[in-house]
Amino acid sequence: MAEVALLEKYLLVGALLFGIGLVGFFTRRNTIVMFLSIEMMLQGVSVSLVAWGRYHNDWGGQILVIFILTIAACEAAIALAVVLSLFHKAGSLDIALWQTLREDNQPAFTDPKWPEPRDDDPVWPKLTPAGIEPTADPDEIIHRMHV
Amino acid sequence: MTSETAYLLLPEIILILAGTLIYLGGAFAPGKSAWAALAALVILAAGGALAQQGTTETVQKALVTGTISGPLTIDWFSAAIRYGVLAVGLVFALVGSRWVGEGDQSEFQGSLLMILAGLMLVALSNDLVLVFVGLELISIPTYVMLYLGKGTNLLESGTKYFFLSLLSSALMLYGFSFLYGVAGSTSLIDIRETFANPDADAARLMSFARLALILIFAGLAFRLTAVPFHFYAPDVYQGTSNANAGILAVIPKIAALAAIVRIIYAGMPGLEQIGWQLTLAVALVTMTLGNLLALWQTNVRRMMAYSSIAHAGYMLIGLSVGFAAAGGAVVAEGLDGVGATLFYLLVYAAATAGVFAALTYLSGERRIVSTLDDLAGLSSSHPKTSAALALFMFSLAGLPPLAGFWGKFTLFTGALSVDARNPESGNLWPWFVALALVGVINAAISGAYYLRLIGVMYFRSGDAAPEGQGGAGAALATALCALAVIGIGAYPGPLVEAGKKASRAARDVSPEMLAGDRVPANQTAVVKPLPGLQKAEF
Numbered sequence: 001m002a003e004v005a006l007l008e009k010y011l012l013v014g015a016l017l018f019g020i021g022l023v024g025f026f027t028r029r030n031t032i033v034m035f036l037s038i039e040m041m042l043q044g045v046s047v048s049l050v051a052w053g054r055y056h057n058d059w060g061g062q063i064l065v066i067f068i069l070t071i072a073a074c075e076a077a078i079a080l081a082v083v084l085s086l087f088h089k090a091g092s093l094d095i096a097l098w099q100t101l102r103e104d105n106q107p108a109f110t111d112p113k114w115p116e117p118r119d120d121d122p123v124w125p126k127l128t129p130a131g132i133e134p135t136a137d138p139d140e141i142i143h144r145m146h147v
Numbered sequence: 148m149t150s151e152t153a154y155l156l157l158p159e160i161i162l163i164l165a166g167t168l169i170y171l172g173g174a175f176a177p178g179k180s181a182w183a184a185l186a187a188l189v190i191l192a193a194g195g196a197l198a199q200q201g202t203t204e205t206v207q208k209a210l211v212t213g214t215i216s217g218p219l220t221i222d223w224f225s226a227a228i229r230y231g232v233l234a235v236g237l238v239f240a241l242v243g244s245r246w247v248g249e250g251d252q253s254e255f256q257g258s259l260l261m262i263l264a265g266l267m268l269v270a271l272s273n274d275l276v277l278v279f280v281g282l283e284l285i286s287i288p289t290y291v292m293l294y295l296g297k298g299t300n301l302l303e304s305g306t307k308y309f310f311l312s313l314l315s316s317a318l319m320l321y322g323f324s325f326l327y328g329v330a331g332s333t334s335l336i337d338i339r340e341t342f343a344n345p346d347a348d349a350a351r352l353m354s355f356a357r358l359a360l361i362l363i364f365a366g367l368a369f370r371l372t373a374v375p376f377h378f379y380a381p382d383v384y385q386g387t388s389n390a391n392a393g394i395l396a397v398i399p400k401i402a403a404l405a406a407i408v409r410i411i412y413a414g415m416p417g418l419e420q421i422g423w424q425l426t427l428a429v430a431l432v433t434m435t436l437g438n439l440l441a442l443w444q445t446n447v448r449r450m451m452a453y454s455s456i457a458h459a460g461y462m463l464i465g466l467s468v469g470f471a472a473a474g475g476a477v478v479a480e481g482l483d484g485v486g487a488t489l490f491y492l493l494v495y496a497a498a499t500a501g502v503f504a505a506l507t508y509l510s511g512e513r514r515i516v517s518t519l520d521d522l523a524g525l526s527s528s529h530p531k532t533s534a535a536l537a538l539f540m541f542s543l544a545g546l547p548p549l550a551g552f553w554g555k556f557t558l559f560t561g562a563l564s565v566d567a568r569n570p571e572s573g574n575l576w577p578w579f580v581a582l583a584l585v586g587v588i589n590a591a592i593s594g595a596y597y598l599r600l601i602g603v604m605y606f607r608s609g610d611a612a613p614e615g616q617g618g619a620g621a622a623l624a625t626a627l628c629a630l631a632v633i634g635i636g637a638y639p640g641p642l643v644e645a646g647k648k649a650s651r652a653a654r655d656v657s658p659e660m661l662a663g664d665r666v667p668a669n670q671t672a673v674v675k676p677l678p679g680l681q682k683a684e685f
Binding site: 014018021025031034035038041042044045048049052053055056058060061063064067068071074075078079081082085086089095098099100101102103104 | 287294302304305309310313314320321324327328331332381443
């Protein structure tokens with residue numbers, strides 16, 4: 001029965017990865033993050049395939065996983081080209097910039113919560129130095145440069 | 148892989164090798180129409196190799212009983228799809244012979260050959276791995292193809308297709324993982340045996356099988372453009388070129404239907420009830436939504452996208468009838484739901500490929516024909532092309548002497564005959580009568596927008612006639628499609644019979660198939676146990 005309990009745990013991890021990826025794909029607007037979400041879904045699939053393969057004591061699941069990984073690599077190559085050309089054209093990775101193709105009578109999606117551009121440079125907080133500054137040993141500095 | 152398997156894969160090997168060579172050659176000689184001629188010749192050569200195989204004794208026996216060779220299934224279903232795919236591919240190679248883009252000709256033709264090889268692999272496959280690889284061999288060259296050429300919206304439409312296609316692949320693979328989990332094998336014939344005679348272990352896991360069916364159907368519904376996975380189609384078709392839109396409207400649908408027949412219809416016996424309920428509900432919504440939204444469109448490609456969504460709904464009618472019949476419902480003698488769907492697929496492919504071939508032919512360097520206004524007054528400037536377009540529109544609307552009528556006729560009579568003569572157990576009858584009624588009403592609605600396009604061509608005068616610089620290839624492709632539409636309309640009988648034969652071959656299991664060179668499902672001892680992990684405590 002240890003095997004069934006283990007299968008359940010691995011399937012749960014696979015389902016979580018798949019679900020998080022699915023939610024990420026639908027909620028994120030950065031093209032790279034969207035692609036990574038899909039990769040996460042594929043990893044969820046792979047985890048459950050390997051778990052099922054172990055449960056049935058069969059190699060088929062792992063073979064399918066190897067094919068999934070190979071093809072995901074091909075897709076990553078295309079995704080890189082797609083993201084680059086989108087960025088060259090729009091200057092941003094936001095997918096919401098691409099909505100010229102839609103029904104004629106539908107208004108374009110505009111983000112109600114788009115942050116206002118700020119004129120002044122934000123002032124970042126700084127840590128105040130504390131304690132005594134240690135004296136540097138010249139031999140140690142030379143030694144560190146050669147490590 | 149035995150040498151026999153390699154021999155059976157010869158047409159696909161020819162296509163992939165030639166595609167690679169065309170990709171490579173395109174780097175040195177980005178020529179124009181020469182690559183299209185080469186691709187057309189390669190497709191004919193692959194067809195010749197296929198026909199040559201058909202004369203050998205092994206394949207002839209396989210066409211009668213069906214046989215398994217490693218990961219391949221050789222039967223009537225795969226043979227019918229392979230010949231059909233090569234015919235469609237020849238049309239698109241001709242369509243793309245000009246105006247693909249500056250120097251992109253070789254990439255287009257190379258991608259097309261790869262797509263055809265992937266499609267043939269899906270139809271042949273007897274293994275989940277091969278189905279997945281085949282589907283991706285269709286998708287990945289399609290992504291490349293969508294970015295070729297010049298156009299203001301190419302990037303946007305290509306990106307939409309790319310991301311949503313990846314999502315659908317992930318959904319389908321998750322379904323595969325549960326299917327594999329229930330059956331314990333990636334071989335489709337072993338999966339079918341497990342579902343037909345489940346042991347205690349498989350019976351306990353059967354609730355996962357329903358999840359697998361729904362996930363696989365969802366992933367494939369994207370390729371079929373069935374609601375609710377249809378929403379990408381209008382945007383993508385509108386933004387891309389006419390030739391690409393034609394390829395997207397035809398080829399993924401063939402792949403999705405072949406995969407549904409192989410995996411769900413034939414591979415998962417015992418789940419017919421959920422199968423017919425799911426396809427019936429999706430068919431109702433898909434055809435209604437597609438037809439209603441097409442009424443408002445002014446862009447021809449967008450209108451054809453909604454039309455292709457509606458036709459996906461009609462195809463699902465036949466699948467639903469097929470599932471119901473497999474689940475024990477009584478269907479009239481001589482009617483076969485899945486066979487009707489396969490016949491309808493051919494009819495739809497001929498008319499739709501013809502429309503996009505004609506639009507490609509009418510386009511020119513200055514203007515790509517896109518809106519209905521571009522077609523105004525076409526009957527006086529291009530009488531032959533407008534006659535062909537009118538023919539395709541009549542066929543898509545389903546008017547009697549043409550191919551589209553016979554397609555809809557076989558689908559609707561199939562739906563009406565479910566449990567019609569079986570009053571005691573005729574509990575499915577009302578559902579399928581309602582399905583056929585909605586189908587007929589939809590066919591009437593679709594007439595409105597198809598006839599509107601014909602009206603624009605014949606009864607309105609336009610400012611500037613389209614240039615008509617698509618080249619001889621596109622004109623030839625249009626003529627071939629028009630001939631097919633008329634020819635199938637005149638002699639539908641042999642092709643309807645071929646569709647029935649193919650669907651029966653996909654469903655039936657003969658002893659020869661079970662005796663093929665595969666590891667029998669009950670002989671797990673042949674597979675070596677995973678070393679070190681056997682019966683270990685975790």
